[in-house]
Amino acid sequence: MSALQDQYGRTFRTLRVSLLQHCNLGCVYCVAGEDDLKQANAGKESLPVDGLLAMIGRLRDRLPLDTVRLTGGEPLLYPGLTALIRGIRAAGIGAVRMTTNGFLLERMAVGLKEAGLEALNISLDAVDEDVFFRMSRRHSVTRIIKGVDAAIAAGLRVKINAVMMKGINDCQLLPLLEFAFSRGITVRFLEVMAMGHLHDTAGRYLVSQEEILRTIGGHYRIVPEERAASATARYWTTDAGHRFGIIANESEPFCRDCDRLRLDSSGHIYGCLSSNQPITLQPHETAAEWDIKLREALGQKQALKFVGSDLSMLRIGG
Numbered sequence: 001m002s003a004l005q006d007q008y009g010r011t012f013r014t015l016r017v018s019l020l021q022h023c024n025l026g027c028v029y030c031v032a033g034e035d036d037l038k039q040a041n042a043g044k045e046s047l048p049v050d051g052l053l054a055m056i057g058r059l060r061d062r063l064p065l066d067t068v069r070l071t072g073g074e075p076l077l078y079p080g081l082t083a084l085i086r087g088i089r090a091a092g093i094g095a096v097r098m099t100t101n102g103f104l105l106e107r108m109a110v111g112l113k114e115a116g117l118e119a120l121n122i123s124l125d126a127v128d129e130d131v132f133f134r135m136s137r138r139h140s141v142t143r144i145i146k147g148v149d150a151a152i153a154a155g156l157r158v159k160i161n162a163v164m165m166k167g168i169n170d171c172q173l174l175p176l177l178e179f180a181f182s183r184g185i186t187v188r189f190l191e192v193m194a195m196g197h198l199h200d201t202a203g204r205y206l207v208s209q210e211e212i213l214r215t216i217g218g219h220y221r222i223v224p225e226e227r228a229a230s231a232t233a234r235y236w237t238t239d240a241g242h243r244f245g246i247i248a249n250e251s252e253p254f255c256r257d258c259d260r261l262r263l264d265s266s267g268h269i270y271g272c273l274s275s276n277q278p279i280t281l282q283p284h285e286t287a288a289e290w291d292i293k294l295r296e297a298l299g300q301k302q303a304l305k306f307v308g309s310d311l312s313m314l315r316i317g318g
């Protein structure tokens, strides 16, 4: 096992794999409009299941990886998804999780659980159909809620992720909280990040952790929990025992103990979301050559905070 570590003691324990650049929604934080989405959807072919498993297996041999999170683009559009999950589990990785928009989840949830998926983060930025349309350019709330319920019924651990954007969906903060509480699941609110077409304008839309807490605190008595090591979110609990989280990239950055490595759908790795410099791992390269590149990826991590990226998460993997 490699002793790869930087000056802050960081290494790579979690691998986020972007399975493809395609998506069936057109969320405002990922794409500037339909043309932008069309361009992403016409993007490069993804690595096939055996190619991905070969890369993940080699990375697992070099790193203390304990978790793989599948993302995209929209991972439920990836052909061979259940075979991939089975293969990752068979390679000895304990936790396989996924981030999805949930649009295709209702009929896939049981198969994903049977394949060995442990947990799902489902992106749902509004429970009101009109507001959801403003965020995603699609009408799909009812369908996604059915997906959420199917995933819970299948025994998957489910969390909701909602990016809060001022003037677009911030009116959904309490409705989303109530939706999650009614199902006994956790919702996490994300501060919007300066990525892709929002590189220079994200600040305009930022709903800060402080504002989120002020709104929720006006309706619930809340108590903060200790932040877990390497966690992206901080959590709070209400008097009734309901839990919610905030991923505060901007207000409370969590780079200092970040343990994430990203692999995109073409086989490039990234050590940090702030970096848009892909590093290419070639199958024919030796273990020593991969180690040099992994060290380079670790060197991409920011010391303190995310500094923006021209790449949208649709391409690098959210």
Ligand code: SAM
Residues within 6 Å of the ligand: 023, 029, 030, 071, 072, 073, 074, 075, 099, 100, 101, 121, 122, 123, 161, 162, 163, 190, 191, 192, 193, 194, 195, 198, 313, 314, 317, 318
């Ligand atoms: N299609 C899947 C989904 O919707 O969950 C996975 C990929 S999508 C890029 C993953 C998530 O990244 C989004 O739902 C959103 O929570 C997050 N995301 C993308 N761009 C973001 C931004 N600029 N700021 C904050 N979060 C962002």
